Amino acid sequence: MPTHSSVPVAAPFRKLGMPRYHLMIMLGLAAVLSVAPFLLYPILMIKILCFALFACSVNLLLGYAGLLSFGHAAYFGMSSYVAAHAAKVWGLSPELAILCGVGIAVLLGCIFGALAIRRQGIYFAMVTLAFAQMVYFFALQAPFTGGEDGIQKVPRGALFGLIPLADDKTLYWFVLVVFFACLLALYRIIHSPFGQVLKAIRDNEARAVSLGYRVNQYKFIAFVLSAALAGVAGGTKAIVFQLATLTDVYWTMSGEVVLMTLIGGMYTFFGPIVGAALVVLMQNYLASVGDWVTVIQGLVFVACVLLFREGIVGFIASKLKRPL
């Protein structure tokens, strides 16, 4: 697996451990995302950001720890329910509501993670899926989630009680800040010694054990971090769309986000963002095509698997011979 250790690091960002071209990509991304709401519909852009975060959280496990979680909808969806409930019923401001959502995602991540990391490969995936389905049926039954009707009319409220988020553009800037904060934190995690150990575990778990690393602890922390990040995405989505429904906790959501990660490129840092953007844009622009949406989605996936085995960004990275 490629590492970045030999790549020159830009002086002011040495602490972030970010090579110059990664910095350029980050700045480019920031520039594009700052202009985007003036060109595209802001709510659509926000949705892309939320799903990009969600896909990044899956990629932290899948790409960097080699753990395929098939139950990330549980953290995403439960967080959106709790955030929606906190904002609507308890009347909390949006940032606190999202934090409540993250709290429940971390809690679930701790419980499920502690149990799931005892198994590997397909068994790990099945265990996470089973737990996620438990959460789904809980959400279907629990009185506060509104069953299949979901929670509607969630107030967007005012950020810190000061800045009203009713305007779509204001909301976009808020989500953009959250997005970049999470992205930088994730970057830092992946490129820290902790992240290096994760990659070592992914590549050869037995060797990592023989080197004296407590593999399960590393996996557990990665799992909880990933759940937390999924929680941020879910909570934010609930505030933005002013609703929380069963779609967010259903297993197809877990599948969709894995799909986004794979299309974008799972060993890459920027891949999931591209994958999420692609899938969300497809869902959006194909909505008027009707029953062909799923067929086209399937064809795109088949094409990606056949043409870019490592995902779109992974393909570009291998052409450039640099990790992206």
Add this chain to the structure above:
Amino acid sequence: MKKLCLGIIGAACSITAASAQLSDNTVKIGVLTDQTGVFSSLAGKGSVVAAEMAIEDFGTKIGGKKVELVSADHQNKADVGTQIARRWFDAEGVDMIIDVPNSSVVLAVQELAREKNRVLIVSGAGTADLTNKACSPNGIHWTWDTYSAAVSTAKAIVQEGGKSWYFLTADYAFGHTMKADVARVVEATGGKVVGSVQHPLNTSDFSSFLMRVPSTNADVIALANGGSDTINSLKQAQEFGLTQKAKIAGLAIFLTDVHSIGLQTAQGLYLTTGFYWDRNDETREWSQRFFKRHGAMPTMSQAGVYSAIMHYLKSIEGVGSDAAEKVVARMKETPVNDFFAKNGKIRADGRMVHDMYLAQVKTPAESKAAWDYYKILRTVPGEEAFRPLSESECSLVRK
């Protein structure tokens, strides 16, 4: 010169304004429906076809201004649905959204339409909350709801002697609400509930639930579930021979469900519908036209889409404006009279009250032609079919 020009432009503007005050000079209708999932046959493409027919029949123009149609697939996801609705309202100038099967999507879109002050007419979805707890001054619920589909069936069956009821309830809000509404009616009309069992969503094996039925000696098995659960439980009840002893009451069944189950299995089933194509000459005439374009007979939600759009466009023509509050006010004042409804009226809570029909599915021998599925047993008057305003929790209802 400049003043003259401005004057002419001003005069021109005021003339067009007088003829019809329409936002961005068009009336734009959005059909938001499920085109791929479980509701795609009862609404879906057929709803779009019905909307196209309505606009063509109306004449595609109101006072020289165009009537346009857009449609989209909400994929049964509330976030996809609201995102499309937001884009339609904010960027594309859509004045009215129609159909919207799936309760989670429609409840979210109802809130959005209220916020953006546009009209929402619901045909495909059945959740009675739309005109109850979640009612909105901009929302009209046209075709059916869980209350009318379930309660009329229950009343009629009890009156015909089906006294002891056994419930097969889907274990989520939709099933529970339906069961509670029906059980109340059954007990109020002199029947009794002898047993009830809850099954999880998307059950494929109903044997353990159905095996308890014979020991209860129930006259009626009520299916308080929907979609594939209804189809599976019905098939298995038939296989166990339960349908010979007991009547089966379907609480949310559409013509296309019967079509896909087949008469062999569905025969004898009691249900309530807001529309049946083969009821009289008017319904037949319209339905045959629909059939030519769509290749299937219309369900009540598809017929409702046509009827609602007609009433909406006529109301715009009548008030000369597409502003939501004026149009809705006119729609509520004017009775609905077409092939779909006779003297239908829209109540303060947004419920369009019209006659419903108690039907029984024909046996294969009784069915003379394709799509000849229902025997209409009784017309249920609107006042009886829908939840009375006195029981309403809607804030728009003055008590």
